[in-house]
Amino acid sequence: MMYITRTITINESEIQCEFIRASGPGGQNVNKVATAVQLRFDAGNSPSLPDDVRNRLIHLAGKRITEGGVLIINARRFRTQEKNRQDAIDRFVELIRRAAERPKLRGKTKPTSASKRRRLDTKRRRGEVKRIRRSAPYSEG
Template identity: 65%
Template sequence: MIQVTDTISIDENEIHEDFILASGPGGQNVNKVATAVQLRFDVLNSPSLPPEVRERLIRLAGSRMTKDGVLIITARRFRTQEGNREDALVRLIELVRRAMEKPKPRRRTTPKPAAKKRRLEEKRQRGATKRMRKPVSKADE
């Protein structure tokens, strides 16, 4: 079990890891050894996540989420498989923790009367400035 928070823990069987060739650090090893890890976590079918956390996680994941509801995290920062496995797991845990936080509800506000008055006065000033730039017509002379 991977402990995310005191209330949420993810079973290791829910996480699938594939090792792929990685670009970046590794020297000649980069073409021979699959050190990058692609972590897959089925968010939609996971019994570990409460429904509201699942919805927020899907929204937070963005393009990392497939159409089938599988979250894919690719880690290739380190030269070793173990380093990249740990990195991918840490990123998954961090994403789930961020999804745990309830967003603060937005409170609608209205502009103050003084701000409205100021805005309208600035519009009048701007209009007057633009009117002054017009060429003088024959009727106005």
């Protein structure tokens, strides 16, 4: 069991880690050893996640989630499998913790009477300037 928050635990059987060859520099070692880790988690069908957390996770994950609801995290920062595996798990846990946080609801506010007065004064001054700039009608006589 993987403890994410006080209320969310994920069974480790829901997570698949696959070792793949890392791209980028590293010489022969990159070509020989599969040190990069691809972590997969079926967020869309996971019984461990409450619906609100699942929806926020899918939104937060962005491009890292497939159309089928599978979260994919690639870790290739380190040169060893174990460090990359731990890095992928840490990033996965952090992502779910962020999704578990309920966003603060925005409280409705009203403009203060002073700000309303300032706004109306500014509008009045602007109208006055425009009225003064208007050319006076002249009569042909």
